[in-house]
Amino acid sequence: MEYFVQQLLNGLTLGSIYGLVAIGYTMVYGIIGMINFAHGDIFMLGGFAALIVFLILTSFFAGIPVALALLVMLVVAMLVTSLWNWTIERVAYRPLRGSFRLAPLITAIGMSIVLSNFIQVTQGPRNKPVPPLVNDVYHFGSVTVSLKQILIVLVTTILLTAFWYIVNKTPLGRAQRATEQDRKMAALLGVDVDRTISITFIMGAALAAVAGTMYLMYYGVASFNDGFIPGVKAFTAAVLGGIGSLPGAVLGGLLIGLIESLWSAYFSIAYKDVATFAILAFVLIFKPTGILGRPEVEKV
Template sequence: MEYFAQQVFNGLTLGAIYALIALGYTMVYGIIGMINFAHGDIFMLGAFVALIVFLILVTLFYSVPAALALLVMVVVAMLLTSLWSWLIERIAYRPLRGSFRLAPLITAIGVSITLSNFVQVVQGPRNKPIPPMISQTYEVLGVVIALKQIVIICVTAVLLSIFWYLVNRTPLGRAQRACEQDPKMAAMLGIDVNRTISLTFIMGAALAAVAGTLFIMYYGVISFSSGFIPGVKAFTAAVLGGIGSIQGAVLGGLTIGLIEALWSAYFSVDYKDVAAFSILVVVLIFLPSGLLGKSEVEKV
């Protein structure tokens, strides 16, 4: 029983990271109906920014408290990654918004390849390690809980609460929901659609930057290709939960994390990705809109 509880906690930790990334996919799709396949590389950029900030802090200051270092890493990663995402939306996606549906998709793939190769050239192809920042562990009822796992779950819970409040209780959230339902009518009512979409990209990138920072803190290593697999799994989580549903993205991320952890614990770790995607296929056969997704209604 302790072993099962241990794997459940490990799965929730991994699922929390997936949930943060999945929110970026589901937000962008919910408003403009586009899958931003460069979002995984935005996550990777956030992790690299956090790594660079950590190395600068360690170089300038011999001893930096882990909490302060992590806070600075998160803030700087969010700012720079949001700027990258804003530039990508403004330069690569906005001019193609009214074109045929495949154009933004192809552009997103091109942006993903560009970002990955840019980081490969600038930082090199090798894995970049980071010294352990938080190493404390606790044992609760036979379950070993690392302090960094608690940090990941708590940070994710706080950010998701803030994000839920912004979407459901603020003028920006109302503007986002209006643009999701009918962008043309929202523009006629005085909503700046371009600004709303840009802010949506920025919010998604900020969450991905936090996920990247937590990822490198948890695993201790990052490379230029590290955005692909987590990005695909986060996209899978968004589809599993119901693409366009914020609650679905969170549920999908936690579900994928639990599937991976439990499958790795009781079956072959080599097939954990197969298990996650197989569950997605089964769910979509019976629930084409995902676990919490809504069926699309054709507008006339």
């Protein structure tokens, strides 16, 4: 039982990270109907930004409080990845909006290749280990909870609440939902569609940066190709939950995290990703729009 609870906790932590990245996928898909393949690499970029900030901070201010360091890392990573995602959208996606559907998908895959190789070239191909930031662990019976895990779940919850508020209660969120429903009509009604889409990319990038920072904190290592597997898993999470649906993305993220940790714990670590993908395939085959997705009806 304790073992199970332990795995549940691990899954929850991992799932929070996936969920944060998945929101970026689902928002972009919802608003412009495009799989933003480069989003996983934006997440990786966020992790790298946090890593570099951490190195600078610790070499200048050796005794800096951990909380402050984390905060600075988060803020800088969010800023930098937002800049990147904003620029990428402007340069690589916007000119193709409304054109041939596969074109933005190909540029997104191209951007993904560019980003991971850019980091490989500028920062080197080797894994970058960082000393652990947060070491505290608490014991409840035989269940171990690390402060890292608590932080991750806590930050995720706070961000999601803020995020939910923005999307549901602010004019910006209303503009986003309107653009999602019908871009032309929204534009006619005075919504600045370009700006709304830009902000969507920025929001997605900021969440991915947070996820990247926490991924770095959790695993203590960053690598240029960290974007792909977590990216695909987060996308899987978004699709599993029902792409376009924000609660779906979080739910999907948590599910993927749980599946992964429970499968590793009880079956085999080697096949944990196979399990994730197989479950995705099954869910989609039997419920093609995901768990919380709206059914797509084609009018004849």
